[in-house]
Amino acid sequence: MPEWPEMDTYRRLLSPLVCGHTITAVDVNREKTINEPIGVFQAALIGRKVLFVERRGKYLLFHLDDGNRLLLHLMLGGWLYYGREPEKKKSEYQVICTFDNGERLFFGGLRLGFLHRLSAKGAQERLKELGPDPFDSRLTAPVFANRLSKRKGKLKPVLVDQKLVSGIGNCYADEICFDAQVLPAAAIPELKEETKLRLFASMRKVLEEAAANGGYMDRKFTEDDTFVGGHDERCFVYDREGEPCPRCGSPIRMDMVSSRKMFYCPSCQRPE
Numbered sequence: 095m096p097e098w099p100e101m102d103t104y105r106r107l108l109s110p111l112v113c114g115h116t117i118t119a120v121d122v123n124r125e126k127t128i129n130e131p132i133g134v135f136q137a138a139l140i141g142r143k144v145l146f147v148e149r150r151g152k153y154l155l156f157h158l159d160d161g162n163r164l165l166l167h168l169m170l171g172g173w174l175y176y177g178r179e180p181e182k183k184k185s186e187y188q189v190i191c192t193f194d195n196g197e198r199l200f201f202g203g204l205r206l207g208f209l210h211r212l213s214a215k216g217a218q219e220r221l222k223e224l225g226p227d228p229f230d231s232r233l234t235a236p237v238f239a240n241r242l243s244k245r246k247g248k249l250k251p252v253l254v255d256q257k258l259v260s261g262i263g264n265c266y267a268d269e270i271c272f273d274a275q276v277l278p279a280a281a282i283p284e285l286k287e288e289t290k291l292r293l294f295a296s297m298r299k300v301l302e303e304a305a306a307n308g309g310y311m312d313r314k315f316t317e318d319d320t321f322v323g324g325h326d327e328r329c330f331v332y333d334r335e336g337e338p339c340p341r342c343g344s345p346i347r348m349d350m351v352s353s354r355k356m357f358y359c360p361s362c363q364r365p366e
């Protein structure tokens with residue numbers, strides 16, 4: 095599932111392409127992907143200009159010039175493609191928006207994901223449970239450590255809880271734990287203060303690097319795109335069971351923690 099780096103990559107790439115452009119046509123191939131009848135959705139969007147694109151956690155919000163928002167969550171398997179012609183069969187895209195310059199934004203793979211049209215207030219209501227952004231200036235290392243200290247249980251399930259911070263999922267939680275040299279199954283009450291502070295630094299470092307590399311999405315964003323997905327090969331532990339740990343050479347292990355997979359190095363990641 096796309097996480098902070100993937101969604102922020104989309105935000106950065108999309109902004110100069112769609113902001114200031116007016117939607118001239120909307121195709122919907124799957125009514126369940128949207129939150130109102132297709133005709134209503136189309137009529138409300140045609141003629142609207144995109145003012146800016148915002149990312150909140152793993153969501154993207156398209157701010158429209160009538161004050162409403164399009165709220166996108168890609169969930170598992172969703173992706174975006176921008177261009178004149180679709181890269182895949184048109185039926186693989188649940189929604190297609192055409193802009194006044196003839197370019198189109200294709201929303202693909204939205205089986206669990208969705209694109210909902212909401213008022214500003216409605217969008218705010220939907221996102222009210224989200225914790226702070228990992229890069230929020232008010233989220234300092236001590237504030238993060240303190241938020242973590244209030245939680246019980248094991249580390250990974252809490253790192254991926256969007257109420258702690260928003261935007262971390264299965265892949266980057268493992269990468270953050272690896273960078274901080276702490277086990278994803280470590281019990282939070284056992285963590286030393288310095289480990290919590292280290293986790294904060296690792297969180298920002300890992301997310302920033304992954305975003306700079308284009309995240310791990312395995313689909314092109316435009317026809318000539320060579321940037322998106324550049325981080326996929328650079329994950330150190332995620333999905334690398336049996337491969338040597340890049341730090342100490344021990345084989346990477348995969349185990350379950352609270353019914354989630356976790357990838358880690360059993361020799362250089364510690365329980366505290």
Ligand SMILES: [Zn+2]
Pocket residue numbers: 339340341342343344359360361362363
């Ligand atoms: Zn290791």
